[in-house]
């Protein structure tokens with residue numbers, strides 16, 4: 331007999347919490363169900379088959395079924411545990427930030443295949459060397475904004491919608507560039523280089539990121555714009571941002 335209430339889906343563990351004596355609560359970001367919370371019975375027992383399957387950041391194929399309020403994890407198979415990310419302070423902080431962003435930007439059960447794919451690609455890239463992780467995080471943030479309804483408008487004026495080739499101003503209330511005729515308010519002036527970098531970061535394939543090389547000034551300009559938008563678009567502000575600033579110093 332096939333139980334139709336069981337769903338098999340790829341997922342990443344974005345958060346875990348101990349629950350009762352032997353159980354664990356696990357927040358999965360899944361391909362087929364969006365963000366869900368599942369109870370994993372006996373996960374804390376040392377011989378549990380779930381022990382390795384329920385570590386933070388673990389990416390796998392999971393089978394869950396829905397109860398009254400929570401899902402229950404039935405089985406799972408690791409695709410990539412990403413545990414190596416936990417051994418490096420920078421990678422640990424960046425990956426915690428990614429998980430936190432998913433948590434604050436996504437509501438339960440809201441399916442977002444594009445964002446799911448982006449998260450997986452970003453984690454794989456973070457797991458490699460030879461890449462500017464800061465730019466990787468910026469590219470992820472831009473895609474997060476885009477796929478959750480806060481897309482930055484850079485090819486048109488975000489007020490009058492006229493086509494623009496560049497701009498020296500980003501409106502933080504209209505999420506985009508402003509043309510020469512429209513009022514420049516509630517935003518920040520940025521250099522042409524930073525404007526173009528933003529557009530480039532938004533449109534390029536995330537796995538081609540290693541080709542992009544930006545100087546420190548441009549990077550801090552785009553960081554200012556993007557982190558402002560991320561901090562103000564969702565109900566909660568990401569806390570790991572503070573930690574990110576701290577490790578950069």
Ligand SMILES: [Zn+2]
Nearest residue numbers: 487490509512
């Ligand atoms: Zn305009």
